[in-house]
Amino acid sequence: MTETVAADRTGRAYLAGLNRRGRLEWAVAALLTLLLLRLLWSLVRNENLLLGEVVGHLLHPDVLAGVWLTVRLTALVFAMAAAIGLVVIRMERSGNPLLGGLAAAYVWVFGSIPVLVQLLLWSNIALVFPDITFAIPGVHLDAMRLVTPVYAAIAGLALAMGAYAARALPDDDRLTASGDILVTTLQATSLVSVLSITDLLGVVQALEERNHLIIPLLAVAAIWYLVLVTAARGAIHLARLARVRGQAHSR
Missing domain, CATH: 1.20.5 (Single alpha-helices involved in coiled-coils or other helix-helix interfaces)
Known part of the structure; x- marks a missing residue:
């Protein structure tokens, strides 16, 4: 009791x-x-925000072109990074100590150096290797002409995100990991503006130089990145739901 x-x-x-x-x-x-x-x-x-300018520039042709370039760059780099990540994972699990060591070295180097630094290094690679030969007799490629800012951006982002993918994809839920890689890649594309590439942020910065609407245009960029990242996460969420329903129907 x-x-x-x-x-x-x-x-x-x-x-x-x-x-x-x-x-x-x-x-x-x-x-x-x-x-x-x-x-x-x-x-x-707040009058300093100039909300009318923000709304007026959301669908500006240059801004839309920058958004489209950001989407294409994200898709290309994501595909390359996922492929690189899967190859590195395969090398790590091969059981070969040399392949495993090379994979670990790649993840260590490209996963440690900031993405911005990698982009700047690739954009100035011609200062180190003015001629690209690939160790093939008779092959001489002008690095200054070959490595354009766009190619430097793709190489830098793909290698950096590939190291990130190699760490993320071994997780049990690869779909969620892929979503994280996609969102991180999308956010990282904003760094290519330092190479004078007219992605979303690059276009916004170019418009700022012409009309000096710094805060309104940065707000435009922020809104678009919110839209793009939300759309990417929404797509991954729908894919996860479809997978769960497919597994339920197969039982």
Whole structure:
């Protein structure tokens, strides 16, 4: 009897604790919501943001062209990075110590050097190798003409993201890992603007130099990246749901 009463009291105390914690969580959530709404309202009312310019440039032809280049660059680099990552994983699991060592060295080097530094190195590769021969007699390629900013961007991003893919893809849920690689690749493409490539950020920076609308145009870039990343994550989520339904039907 005594044990029953003690258990009942413990249960009531536990439920009371949950109720207090729930009320506290609701109070914190309400406060954060109010702060967020206040921030959004201040942005809308802020004349320095020039909201009309933001809306007016969202569908600007140059901005749309930059968005399209960003999408194409993301798709190409993602495909190359995934292929590189799978090859590296195969090398690591081959059981050959030399192949495993080469794979580990690749992941260490290209996974450690910042992507921006890799892009700058590739864009200036002609300063180190003015002639590209591939060790083939009679082959002499002018690196200055061959390695254009676009090719340097593709090489730098693909090798860097390939190292990231090699670390991410061995996870049990490769679909989720692929989604993370896709989003990371999309975000990393913004770095190619340093090579004067007219991706989304590059176009925005070019427009800034002409009309000096720094904050409105950066807001345009931020909105578009939000749209693109949300779309990528949404596509991965739909693919995951389709896989789950397919597995359920096959049982």
